[in-house]
Amino acid sequence: MTVKKSNPTLTLMATVSAAVLVVANISSLNVALPELSRELGASQSDVQWMVDIYAFFLASLLLPAGALGDKFGRRSMLLIGVTILGIANGATLFTEHLDFIEPDKARLVIAFRALSGIGAAFIFPATLSTITTTLPPDKKERGVAIWTASVFFGGLSGVLLSGALIENYSWESVFFVMSILSAFILILCWVCLPNSSSPDGSNLDPFGALLSLFAIGGIVFAIMEGPIKGWSSDLILYSFTAGGISLISFVLWELKTKKPLLDVRVFRDRSVRSGSFSLLVQFTVAFGFFFVAVQFLAYVLGYGPLDTGLSFLPTALGLFPASLLAIPLTKRLGFRVVGFAGLCFLGASLYMGTRFGTDTNFYDFALIAIIYGAGIGLASPPATEILVSSLPSEKQGVASALNDLLRELGAVIGIAIAGSMFNSGYRSSIDTLKEFPDEILQLAKETPALAPQLATSLDTSMNQFLYEVTASVARGWSNSLWALFFIVAGGAICFIIWAPGKRSESKSSSKKKQFVSGLLYREVTTYVEIEGGKRRDRIRVTQKRFSEE
Structure with a gap:
């Protein structure tokens, strides 16, 4: 293994900045979608794919990209990824001049978002694996905790930045600022990052990489498109089937080959299994909550893009202190206790949120945001630390990619479940409104954003109509949070059963066996x-x- 000498503080700053860039590129687009739809004449399907295609390529390419970083240098792969991401964001600004390639501007934006996802796949695993392979042992655990907190901070900062830009400029400003940030972070990483690699100990495993691509791609596509196409549609069933067969083939191949991309035998370890499961549950709940919270803040509390972004800041009050305490507490109390406590905090915040209605205020939301942040902060760092420490140093790119993959899968699942439950609750509530014209109700069912425009045609009942739409959004929010609550409750029960206790951890670490x-x-x-x-x-x-x- 080769490692270039570096400053640990600068290394951590550069890797965290790159990780924030990846996540901010996901969340920043959410606020810009309404204006993108209006300006480009994009359909609802186009708008959905502007978000989904980034996550699709990011999740599908994580494992191969992590292996390439192990083989050829994690710094090199990260720089390539930041360059691709910056070029893709910059190119989006010139869609109106690229009509000779594709006259449909919305499709050009989708294509450039796909390119951004490819770049992000090279960046994300290289950030965490650089921390775990180059930082001194006494600083590694704190570095993992800070990286974990930064991933959530990236989501918050993306919404906040995008909201401020959209309120003052056009949708192009979001991509312009992201391209400028990419250039700055490229220089920062070029100067500050050491290039660590393990060319002899790493395995590219081309066939395993191809199987992982089909497996993850098929499953992620089915989860993304299921709420739109219908879970029983032929396309979704074929995608699930192809992804499932590819996943089974991937596991069998990795067990058979002498140089696997991901040694799946690592999941024999109870800590690894429970840590992976915990990460999947956390991010399913986290991104599902984030997805419906944006709509609740916009349509129930009436916040604009900037105020919506600012409303998530209380999350940091719980997130950062809990993240710094999580690993020291894990050493003292054990992974089972700390991880279970984190999931319980998440469950408590969701249960409190289910009781929100049209009379909810910002202070109510801020309280559950703090508890929600504390839950993520307690549960995520020790799960990440256990996962990346389960593989040797020459496989840290793959270990980091596995950690990132669980996060991305959780995000996709969470948005799909929360979105489906929100739409179901909102539309069923609209269907109960019989005192308004049917044609207006049918349009209102498509999106609550049309409510103010539709209300202008109702002279005497305009205020009542707006109130009922707001109440329907609150009903959709409540449905979503109940679904997420049951997920985290079931996850917490399974975690407390599967996770190793303090005694078994101490016993395992004290025995010097093979x-x-x-x-x-x-x-x-x-x-x-x-x-x-x-x-x-x-x-x-x-x-x-x-x-x-």
Whole structure:
């Protein structure tokens, strides 16, 4: 393994900035979608794909991109990814001049968002794996906690930045600022990041990478399109089937091949299984909550884009302190206790939110946002730390990619479930309104954004109509949060059963056997080259790698 000497603080700053860039590119577009739809004449399907296609390529390419970083250098892959992301955001500004390629501007935006997702797939795994392979041992755990908090901060900052830009400028300003930030972060990473790699210990596994692409791509596509096409439609069933078959084939191939992309035997370890499950539940709930909260703030509290972004800031009051305390508490109390407490905080915030109605105010929302942030802050860092520490240093790109993949899958599942439940509650509530003209109700069912425009045609009952639409949005919000509450409640019960307790963790770590975390390893001696300004040092390192025997 080769690591260039670097400043840990600058390394952490650069990697965290790149991670924030990836997540902010997801959340920033949500606020710009209404204006994009109006300006480009985009259909509802086009608007949906502007968001979904970024996550689709990001999730599908994470594992292969992580392996490429292990093989050829994590810094190199990250710089390539930031460059692609910056070019894609910048190119979106010139859609009106690219009609010779595609006359439909909305489709051009979708194409550039796909390119952005490809760039993000090279960035995301390289950020965490750089932290775990280059930071000193005494700073690594804090670095993982800060990285975890930064991922959620990226979502908040994206909404806040986009809201401020949309209120003062056009939708193009969002892509312009993201391209400028990409250029700045590219320079920061170029100067501050060390290039770590493990060309001898990493495995590209082309066939396994192809199977993972089909497996993740098929499942993610089906989850994204299920609420739109219908869960029983042929396309969705075929996508689930193809993804499921590819997933089974991937697992069988990884068990058989001598140099797997992802050694699936790592999931024999209870800590890894429970940590992976916890991350999936957390991000299902987190992104589902975020998706419906934006609509609740806009249509019930009546907030504009900037105020909507500012309303999420209280989340940081719970998130950052809890993130810094999570891993030290895990060492003292055990992963089971801390992880379960985090999921319980999440469940409590969702239960409180289900009781919101048309009379809710900002202080009510701020309270559950703080509790929600504390839950994520407690549950996420130890789960991430357990996951990335389960694989040796030469596979940290893949370990980071697995961690990121669970997050992206959770995001896709959460948005699909929360969106479906919101639409179901909102539309069923609109259907109960019999005192208004049917043609107006049918239009209102499509989106609550049309309510003010539709209300102008109702002379005497305009205020009543607006109130009923607002109440219907609150009904959809409540339905969504109940669904997410049951997910986190079931997840917490399964977690407390599956996760190892403090006694088993201490027993496992104190026994010096070849079985570590339930897996068989062998000791291998390698050499690390540290390049300074005037000299190059070569030191001997003993590592543990998974044994084939």
